[in-house]
Amino acid sequence: MDALILARMQFAANITFHILFPTISIGLGWILLFFRWRWLSLRHGDAAAAQGWLDAYRFWTKVFALSFALGVVSGITMSFQFGTNWPGFMERVGDIAGPLLGYEVLTAFFLEAGFLGIMLFGHGKVSEKVHLMSTFFVAFGTSLSAFWILALNSWMQTPAGHEIVDGTFRVKSWFDVIFNPSFPYRFSHMLLASALTCAFLLVGLSAWQVLRNVAQRSAPRVMRVGLTLAAVLIPLQIFVGDLHGLNTLQHQPAKIAAMEGVWDTERGAPLLLFAVPDADKRMNHFEIKVPKLASLILTHEADGEIKGLNSFGDAHPPPLPLFFAFRIMVGMGLLMLATSWLGWWLLRRTRWQPAALPRALLWLFAGMTFSGWVATVAGWYVTEIGRQPFIVYGLIRTADVVSKVPSAMIGLTLVLYLLLYAALIAAYVSVLKYMAEKPEEVLQMDAAEQAATPAGAMTSPVVPGAST
Amino acid sequence: MNVMSFDAALPVIFMALMGVSMLIYVISDGYDLGVGMLMHRATDAEKDVMVASIGPFWDANETWLVLGVGILLVAFPKAHGLVLGELYLPVTLMLVGLTLRGVAFDFRVKAKDTHKQTWDRLFFAGSTLAAVSQGWMLGRYVSGFGSGWNYPLFAGAIAMALPMAYVMMGAAWLVMKTEGELQRRAVSWARIAWAPMVGGMVLISMATPWVSATVRERWFSLPEIIALMAIPLMTGVSLFAVRAVLKTRHVLGPLCWLPFVLLILVFVLGFLGLAYSIYPYVVLDQLTLWQAASSPAALKVILFGTCISVPAIAAYTVFSYRVFRGKTGELKYA
Numbered sequence: 013m014d015a016l017i018l019a020r021m022q023f024a025a026n027i028t029f030h031i032l033f034p035t036i037s038i039g040l041g042w043i044l045l046f047f048r049w050r051w052l053s054l055r056h057g058d059a060a061a062a063q064g065w066l067d068a069y070r071f072w073t074k075v076f077a078l079s080f081a082l083g084v085v086s087g088i089t090m091s092f093q094f095g096t097n098w099p100g101f102m103e104r105v106g107d108i109a110g111p112l113l114g115y116e117v118l119t120a121f122f123l124e125a126g127f128l129g130i131m132l133f134g135h136g137k138v139s140e141k142v143h144l145m146s147t148f149f150v151a152f153g154t155s156l157s158a159f160w161i162l163a164l165n166s167w168m169q170t171p172a173g174h175e176i177v178d179g180t181f182r183v184k185s186w187f188d189v190i191f192n193p194s195f196p197y198r199f200s201h202m203l204l205a206s207a208l209t210c211a212f213l214l215v216g217l218s219a220w221q222v223l224r225n226v227a228q229r230s231a232p233r234v235m236r237v238g239l240t241l242a243a244v245l246i247p248l249q250i251f252v253g254d255l256h257g258l259n260t261l262q263h264q265p266a267k268i269a270a271m272e273g274v275w276d277t278e279r280g281a282p283l284l285l286f287a288v289p290d291a292d293k294r295m296n297h298f299e300i301k302v303p304k305l306a307s308l309i310l311t312h313e314a315d316g317e318i319k320g321l322n323s324f325g326d327a328h329p330p331p332l333p334l335f336f337a338f339r340i341m342v343g344m345g346l347l348m349l350a351t352s353w354l355g356w357w358l359l360r361r362t363r364w365q366p367a368a369l370p371r372a373l374l375w376l377f378a379g380m381t382f383s384g385w386v387a388t389v390a391g392w393y394v395t396e397i398g399r400q401p402f403i404v405y406g407l408i409r410t411a412d413v414v415s416k417v418p419s420a421m422i423g424l425t426l427v428l429y430l431l432l433y434a435a436l437i438a439a440y441v442s443v444l445k446y447m448a449e450k451p452e453e454v455l456q457m458d459a460a461e462q463a464a465t466p467a468g469a470m471t472s473p474v475v476p477g478a479s480t
Numbered sequence: 481m482n483v484m485s486f487d488a489a490l491p492v493i494f495m496a497l498m499g500v501s502m503l504i505y506v507i508s509d510g511y512d513l514g515v516g517m518l519m520h521r522a523t524d525a526e527k528d529v530m531v532a533s534i535g536p537f538w539d540a541n542e543t544w545l546v547l548g549v550g551i552l553l554v555a556f557p558k559a560h561g562l563v564l565g566e567l568y569l570p571v572t573l574m575l576v577g578l579t580l581r582g583v584a585f586d587f588r589v590k591a592k593d594t595h596k597q598t599w600d601r602l603f604f605a606g607s608t609l610a611a612v613s614q615g616w617m618l619g620r621y622v623s624g625f626g627s628g629w630n631y632p633l634f635a636g637a638i639a640m641a642l643p644m645a646y647v648m649m650g651a652a653w654l655v656m657k658t659e660g661e662l663q664r665r666a667v668s669w670a671r672i673a674w675a676p677m678v679g680g681m682v683l684i685s686m687a688t689p690w691v692s693a694t695v696r697e698r699w700f701s702l703p704e705i706i707a708l709m710a711i712p713l714m715t716g717v718s719l720f721a722v723r724a725v726l727k728t729r730h731v732l733g734p735l736c737w738l739p740f741v742l743l744i745l746v747f748v749l750g751f752l753g754l755a756y757s758i759y760p761y762v763v764l765d766q767l768t769l770w771q772a773a774s775s776p777a778a779l780k781v782i783l784f785g786t787c788i789s790v791p792a793i794a795a796y797t798v799f800s801y802r803v804f805r806g807k808t809g810e811l812k813y814a
Contacts, residue, residue: 085542088578102553114785118785
């Protein structure tokens with residue numbers, strides 16, 4: 013295989029692995045803040061409820077710590093791979109990408125990493141207010157991080173605010189660079205994806221706990237939060253996703269053509285429920301279609317025109333992966349909609365006692381623990397593979413910036429990364445399952461760790477209840 | 481001396497920022513990688529204390545590496561491609577090491593007891609792999625990626641010496657942050673690591689001018705050499721002071737912080753020596769700061785953010801170290 017495809021595969025492997033963990037930590041940071049606030053507001057009143065929220069906070073803080081650690085280590089890998097895999101990228105667009113990445117590290121990454129220590133080990137060592145603020149800074153830092161990264165990614169999809177001088181990109185307006193045409197849609201789509209991923213993680217793990225009859229104090233509360241969040245956000249996500257699609261049609265019509273498997277420009281294009289696009293024969297096999305629906309969805313007119321792949325010469329992405337990744341994402345979204353609405357309604361009928369839910373439903377919840385990952389990764393594949401053959405859409409081809417490292421070397425390290433990542437994902441999932449089954453041990457461990465970490469500045473009396 | 485224009489000074493400012501980030505990284509991740517490399521010598525209970533002593537800090541420590549490489553990427557894109565292209569394999573191995581180490585941190589306390597040993601081994605292996613790779617990279621970088629039989633030998637020597645320095649830092653950290661039996665053992669670990677570390681440093685100081693003519697001219701010409709002697713002299717004094725302190729019983733009491741602080745001084749001096757050897761190159765004999773730098777416009781934008789955020793980063797780093805100051809307790813499972 014040639015160096016370009018290997019370098020792309022290696023970068024894809026790393027970025028796929030990486031995005032799994034920020035997707036969890038972006039949303040979970042805010043959810044932890046909510047748990048924390050519920051505990052603070054109830055601790056002088058309803059003691060049992062307060063303890064449930066505290067248990068939830070401490071258990072999910074451990075999940076956060078684990079996810080954050082995996083995000084950090086894979087993020088470090090990425091900061092190196094920009095240079096090792098795409099040396100030409102920074103040389104050409106360094107003036108734009110450099111400051112955006114720099115601001116991400118300076119404003120967001122340090123904020124998260126700096127306050128994480130206090131958030132994880134500082135409860136009872138600093139005042140409640142300082143600890144709450146630390147939790148807030150960590151949550152805010154993860155979202156700010158997403159802001160800068162999504163700004164750069166969106167600029168690569170829909171570049172704006174720059175001029176090209178002797179082949180090098182110069183900034184004309186930072187506002188236009190950051191708030192480029194696709195940024196608002198991609199940023200909100202990703203934040204919602206993160207929140208939904210967390211919502212289903214909350215629902216799934218607490219369903220598993222209910223099935224195993226553990227964590228009776230916290231699991232019902234966590235499941236209610238997760239289901240409510242999912243039920244509220246999934247329609248919003250579908251709405252934002254639709255807007256994002258319309259934006260893509262306007263700025264990157266080739267991506268839409270590949271997603272929909274449209275070869276020739278046509279009016280009243282059908283929606284293909286299934287097909288196997290064939291890039292060599294430039295046609296689809298095994299089509300199952302609904303007439304005019306694609307035009308209706310994309311242009312909001314039954315006879316709207318959709319440009320076909322053939323009108324872009326060779327400057328279009330490969331349709332096969334896009335076609336399927338898009339359907340996996342949408343399918344997962346619809347499954348999430350059905351599950352969360354049905355689940356919320358049934359849970360409400362049990363007066364929020366998940367133990368009374370049908371076991372089949374609990375199994376469904378548990379089975380969907382990582383459904384957010386599937387949808388998010390599929391969505392990213394649509395948008396990233398959909399940008400090909402360009403690295404900066406319409407302006408720089410990926411092949412022109414690839415590294416000159418021998419392909420055998422890239423292949424060797426690719427295998428190394430794939431083995432490592434597969435092992436780590438397996439370890440992560442099995443440790444989460446183990447933690448969910450043994451929440452008492454996790455809480456004990458947490459208390460022991462808190463006690464062992466140097467006490468230092470005690471700015472308030474130790475919180476009653478926090479050390480039990 | 482001519483006064484440099486602001487635009488021409490920008491790459492120098494960024495080189496300094498990058499150097500300082502890397503220095504902070506080497507010191508801060510140095511001690512926690514060192515602690516990792518000492519893990520296999522400790523009992524199970526001691527392992528828990530050792531990990532707890534670095535637990536609140538390691539995430540932030542690694543962030544300095546991201547900043548350092550980030551500055552290389554955004555301020556000196558041409559050097560980033562060149563350096564990381566040359567160091568492709570050791571970079572990958574370092575990243576694998578850092579990944580294993582970082583996740584073992586969290587997995588070891590959350591996994592089943594039967595798996596804990598495996599994660600502890602990975603913690604040790606990851607720390608060692610990362611430290612050795614970094615040593616090799618430093619060796620290749622300092623010698624300007626030269627080819628010839630003596631260059632790999634030189635890089636190999638640094639690949640051995642840097643982990644020793646990290647072990648020394650790790651032991652000094654434990655002397656400062658722990659008490660009782662573990663603290664006594666940390667003192668003896670530090671005393672064992674002292675000789676190989678110093679030997680490595682002497683060897684490297686002698687070998688660097690040998691492999692690089694540029695460095696040789698820099699250091700061994702009059703009258704510079706007289707002023708420059710301060711660096712090796714102070715380093716020597718600090719190192720002997722570390723050894724002397726380790727032999728007193730005060731190191732277990734009120735002077736427990738002294739070896740760590742003296743070692744930081746050694747690292748800072750070593751960094752100054754290195755900076756003097758290399759400046760104004762980003763890649764020795766190949767690429768100067770100005771050849772590799774991004775446009776002044778981009779650098780100004782980043783500098784603006786740096787001036788605001790670096791003091792804030794310093795403030796909350798100090799705050800975090802203050803919150804977690806004092807001795808690490810034993811992990812007791814209720």
